[in-house]
Amino acid sequence: MNRAQYARLVGTYGVLIALAALILFGWWRYDNFLSAFNVTTVVRYNAMFALIALGMCFVIMTGGIDLSVGSTAALGSVAAAMASHYGMAAGIGGGVGAGLLVGFVNGLLVTRANIMPFIATLSTLLAASGAALLLSKQTSVPISPTSGFMLVGHGMLWIIPVPAAIAIIAYLLGAILLNYTSTGRTVLAIGGGEDASRLMGLPVARVTFLVYLASGGLAGMAGVLLAALGFAGQPTEGVGWELFAIAAVVVGGTLLTGGSGSVLTTLAGVLLLGILFNVLNFENGKGWISLSAAWQSVVRGLFLLAVVLLQARLTRQHTRSA
Amino acid sequence: MIDAASSRSDSRPAASFDLFGFLARYGTLIALLLLIVFNLFFTRNFATLQTLNVNLTQVCTIVIVATGMTLVIATGGIDLSVGSIMAIAGALAPLIFLSPVFGGNVALAVAVGMAAAILAATLCGLFNGWLVAQFRIQPIVATLILFIAGRGIAQAMTNSNLQVFRVPEFQWIGLGRPLGIPVQVIIMVALVIIAAWMLRRTRFGRSILATGGNERAAELAGIAVKRTKLAVYAISGFCAGIAGLVVIAINSASDANLVGLGMELDAIAAVAVGGTLLVGGRATILGTLLGALTIQLVRYTLLANGVPDAAALIVKAAIIAFAVWLQQQRRA
Numbered sequence: 103m104n105r106a107q108y109a110r111l112v113g114t115y116g117v118l119i120a121l122a123a124l125i126l127f128g129w130w131r132y133d134n135f136l137s138a139f140n141v142t143t144v145v146r147y148n149a150m151f152a153l154i155a156l157g158m159c160f161v162i163m164t165g166g167i168d169l170s171v172g173s174t175a176a177l178g179s180v181a182a183a184m185a186s187h188y189g190m191a192a193g194i195g196g197g198v199g200a201g202l203l204v205g206f207v208n209g210l211l212v213t214r215a216n217i218m219p220f221i222a223t224l225s226t227l228l229a230a231s232g233a234a235l236l237l238s239k240q241t242s243v244p245i246s247p248t249s250g251f252m253l254v255g256h257g258m259l260w261i262i263p264v265p266a267a268i269a270i271i272a273y274l275l276g277a278i279l280l281n282y283t284s285t286g287r288t289v290l291a292i293g294g295g296e297d298a299s300r301l302m303g304l305p306v307a308r309v310t311f312l313v314y315l316a317s318g319g320l321a322g323m324a325g326v327l328l329a330a331l332g333f334a335g336q337p338t339e340g341v342g343w344e345l346f347a348i349a350a351v352v353v354g355g356t357l358l359t360g361g362s363g364s365v366l367t368t369l370a371g372v373l374l375l376g377i378l379f380n381v382l383n384f385e386n387g388k389g390w391i392s393l394s395a396a397w398q399s400v401v402r403g404l405f406l407l408a409v410v411l412l413q414a415r416l417t418r419q420h421t422r423s424a
Numbered sequence: 425m426i427d428a429a430s431s432r433s434d435s436r437p438a439a440s441f442d443l444f445g446f447l448a449r450y451g452t453l454i455a456l457l458l459l460i461v462f463n464l465f466f467t468r469n470f471a472t473l474q475t476l477n478v479n480l481t482q483v484c485t486i487v488i489v490a491t492g493m494t495l496v497i498a499t500g501g502i503d504l505s506v507g508s509i510m511a512i513a514g515a516l517a518p519l520i521f522l523s524p525v526f527g528g529n530v531a532l533a534v535a536v537g538m539a540a541a542i543l544a545a546t547l548c549g550l551f552n553g554w555l556v557a558q559f560r561i562q563p564i565v566a567t568l569i570l571f572i573a574g575r576g577i578a579q580a581m582t583n584s585n586l587q588v589f590r591v592p593e594f595q596w597i598g599l600g601r602p603l604g605i606p607v608q609v610i611i612m613v614a615l616v617i618i619a620a621w622m623l624r625r626t627r628f629g630r631s632i633l634a635t636g637g638n639e640r641a642a643e644l645a646g647i648a649v650k651r652t653k654l655a656v657y658a659i660s661g662f663c664a665g666i667a668g669l670v671v672i673a674i675n676s677a678s679d680a681n682l683v684g685l686g687m688e689l690d691a692i693a694a695v696a697v698g699g700t701l702l703v704g705g706r707a708t709i710l711g712t713l714l715g716a717l718t719i720q721l722v723r724y725t726l727l728a729n730g731v732p733d734a735a736a737l738i739v740k741a742a743i744i745a746f747a748v749w750l751q752q753q754r755r756a
Contacts, residue, residue: 167564211745211749215745215749215752216749216752217745217748217749217752218702218703218748220502220692220702221692221696221702221744221745221748222745222748224689224692224693224696224744225693225740225741225742225744225745226741227689227741228689228737228738228740228741228744229737229738229741229742231734231737232734232735232736232737232738232740232741233734233738235733235734235737236732236734236735236738240734341686345504345568345571345572348564348565348568349568349572352565352568358562358564358565359562394579394580394583394584395576395579395584396575396576396577396578396579396580396583396584396680397576397580398576399572399573399575399576399579400573400576400577400580402572402573402576403569403570403572403573403574403576404573406565406568406569406572406573407555407569407573410555410559410561410565410566410569411559411561414559414560414561415559
């Protein structure tokens with residue numbers, strides 16, 4: 103096996119190995135780490151980030167970026183909470199619909215107006231946040247206590263929390279879409295070379311539009327989970343989620359230049375960052391060290407630094423030997 | 425103006441392009457002037473010194489940060505960490521000038537505190553530049569690291585406590601008014617002039633634009649691309665450090681959770697509305713100033729006329745998208 107293949111292997115499976123190592127470490131060191139309560143709490147909470155990171159992963163694979171996902175989730179949670187009084191389905195539909203609307207605008211701005219994704223989604227970040235504040239009159243909006251909407255966040259499907267089940271289904275669909283459909287292949291082709299893809303006759307504009315639409319819809323769904331988990335639509339939540347999602351995608355080994363990427367390792371990236379947080383909490387509980395929330399974000403930053411430096415090293419070796 | 429463009433289009437097919445070109449070049453300035461005229465007619469007490477002061481003090485920190493950001497963006501980069509760097513500078517300075525180490529020597533304490541804060545901010549910027557230049561890490565990701573970790577560092581330094589102080593010697597940079605002009609406005613104007621001069625008239629400025637225009641070609645032409653990148657990120661950190669000090673001086677308090685929060689977006693928006701290309705290679709510091717002033721004045725106009733802040737956000741979003749779209753037409 104030559105160096106390039108080795109580098110690619112570590113790039114793809116490194117995050118999975120790191121995830122497995124972190125889980126083993128937690129299982130060895132903390133008594134209740136793999137308890138049903140801890141596991142369901144972690145996956146329930148991280149399902150929101152998983153959904154957002156999935157959309158972000160597709161956007162990044164086309165060479166774009168979606169900064170609006172955090173405030174879209176906030177808008178989605180407000181819309182879901184307001185609609186939840188008309189039943190569970192209405193609540194879900196309201197949240198996802200609001201997200202799709204933002205995604206629709208993003209798609210139009212990027213494909214029709216040819217505005218750079220960074221700026222297009224920066225402006226919808228502001229707009230969605232403004233819309234969420236207007237809709238909610240700047241306070242949290244309680245969900246309907248009787249419509250069963252809270253089951254979306256707190257229910258269980260056999261032993262799997264509903265949010266986790268939703269995330270798993272979304273990732274399965276995403277993986278199939280990316281690997282086995284022409285749309286998925288087009289996503290990668292766009293990221294690899296937009297002009298070349300266009301010259302090859304691929305439906306660049308349509309697929310790019312769909313990717314932003316999907317990212318908006320997934321962020322809206324994350325908002326539905328946010329509302330159901332916290333029993334309220336939260337217009338000021340979601341600040342900085344976009345950057346967390348980007349970090350998860352990067353940790354998952356997807357390059358920000360687009361053209362390559364993997365859905366599965368993105369999920370691993372989300373779990374790795376989420377479980378790292380969980381491990382730090384457990385370590386605090388042990389009493390040896392006492393890391394405040396502030397130090398936890400420092401640790402996260404250092405972790406991202408380590409991953410990025412490793413990636414830079416690997417890709418350089420990759421290009422040198424190629 | 426529209427007539428001139430359409431009469432030309434009779435002779436030349438591509439003449440409607442000129443209208444877009446004109447609007448793209450002067451659109452921000454025109455928008456700013458229109459806003460001022462509108463306010464003169466419809467907003468009460470607009471033409472007062474107080475209104476001017478309110479708007480200038482509010483826009484100052486954004487312009488200071490956006491000046492550094494313009495240089496970074498001119499090289500084709502971006503700096504997401506400015507808000508966190510502001511928090512670090514804002515947390516560090518009071519820690520030093522409130523510490524009992526200096527005895528009663530307030531002037532020395534303030535001088536050391538400010539110098540240390542700005543130095544720390546510049547070092548943070550250098551760290552960003554090092555990641556971008558040395559390891560070729562994409563700027564978004566490279567500066568994302570300090571965006572996440574930086575605020576944590578600031579919070580950890582202060583144990584997330586609010587630092588309240590009353591040190592006139594220090595707060596002069598936020599509250600002083602020599603000749604009636606707020607000190608931070610003077611700092612802002614000075615920084616803008618220096619940066620604009622540097623970008624246009626110095627070799628370093630040319631190197632920045634060349635790096636952003638075509639990095640490979642610049643490198644082959646013998647331009648020190650790595651050093652240029654290091655320098656612009658360091659300058660961006662430096663500017664963020666100053667802005668952090670100004671913010672805490674105005675507030676008489678430093679809250680590591682809040683100083684500079686969301687500043688990266690405001691600064692990038694100002695740069696984009698001002699007409700600097702986000703892919704690098706073309707930049708205008710004066711445009712950035714105009715961009716920041718326009719965004720600020722739009723917000724002020726809406727608030728002064730009773731539109732809620734949330735709705736003002738949506739208008740701000742529309743303006744950013746429209747301004748960038750307009751500039752896109754010029755290139756198309």
